[in-house]
Amino acid sequence: MADVTGKVKDPVLVLARWLRNRNARERTMLGVLGGVLLLLLLWRTIEDHDTLFVLAELSHFAGIAVLAFKIHSRKSVAGLSLQTQLLTAIYLSVRLFCSFMMEYDIHTVLDALTLLATCIIVYCMTSTEVALTYQKEQDKVKSYYVVVPCVVLALIAHPSTSHAFPFRALWSFCVYLEAVSVLPQLRMIQKSKVVERFTAHYVFALGLSRFMSCAHWLLQIMEGNKYLLQALGSGLWPVMVLLSEIVQTFILADFCYYYVKSYAEGTGVIRLPTGVV
Structure with missing residues (x-):
């Protein structure tokens, strides 16, 4: 034969x-x-849409775990943005504080684990021998360029709950900051064009996390959730929350496309054309 x-x-x-x-x-x-x-x-x-939030947080934690493995195995933080890690630590810290003051659940535990892992990454990038491999000259988007607009926006659009104003403003601040915290990392990627493999895994995990979180809201709208639909028509804050989720997803969409494309072609090397991210 x-x-x-x-x-x-x-x-x-x-x-x-x-x-x-x-x-x-x-x-x-x-x-x-x-x-x-x-x-x-x-x-x-998926019957319980809150499961998507849990999956989103687990995906983010998995991305941080990939970075920890890279640092341990390669003794290098090349390609990683310290500014993105700092922004991540800021919004997770604020969200944890608000969770303990307002309400807490399984998401609080996952946020605490992710914050701990992020702080370890920041420590490695600033206070260990691998800090010498940090490409500071390429990490040009300073954290305050991202933080200040988020503070201003949080003062304008925030929840109208019974909690004290500082807590409501802080909660909205961490929502907005999370939406754009990856921008310094994407700017570094844009400069290099060829993305280091473990960094690519990390950014893809963030993209997957954002998609899951955005899907949570979109699926509830598709099912005609009356409370959510009424909330969207009741003020600026609910609209801004949904918009933040969509912005996060689209910020990472191009990168995720080229990530999947590279592995579908069997190369595993992510090369970005001019103008992407």
Whole structure:
């Protein structure tokens, strides 16, 4: 019998080549369609939408764990943005404080673990021998450029609950800061164009986390959640929360596309064209 193994086409590679030959507009439309289909799949398979929040936080924690493994195994923090890690530590600290003052649950525990892991990363990047590998000259987006606009926005749009104003403003501040905390990291990636593998895993984990969190709100709207729909029409704050989730998702969408594309092609090397992120 003739060996026909070599004639069998790998469907993943065939699909990857087909996608590569599409123009930018077609790839964008296919990406949107893929996102909608994934939302529908989550809608039909996950009954408790709060599970998506837990998955989002677990994905973020997994991304930090990848960075810790990189630092331990390679003794290097090359490609990592200290500014993004500091911004992450800030919004997690504020959110934990608000959680203990206002309400706390499983999300508080996950936030505490992620904050601890983030602080370890910051310590390694500033106070150990691997700090010598930190590419400070490429980490140009200073944290205060991101923090100050978030503070101003938090004073304008915040929850209208019975809690004291400082707590409400702090809670909205951490929502806005989380939405843009990855910008310094993406700016470093934009400068280098070729993304180091463990850094790419970390950023992809953030993208997956943001998609899960955004999906939580979109699925509730799809199911006609009366409380949420009424809230969206009751003031600026609910709209800003949903907008923040969408902004986070789209900020990372391009990178995640090229991440998946690189592995579909079998290279595992993420090379970004000009203008991405």
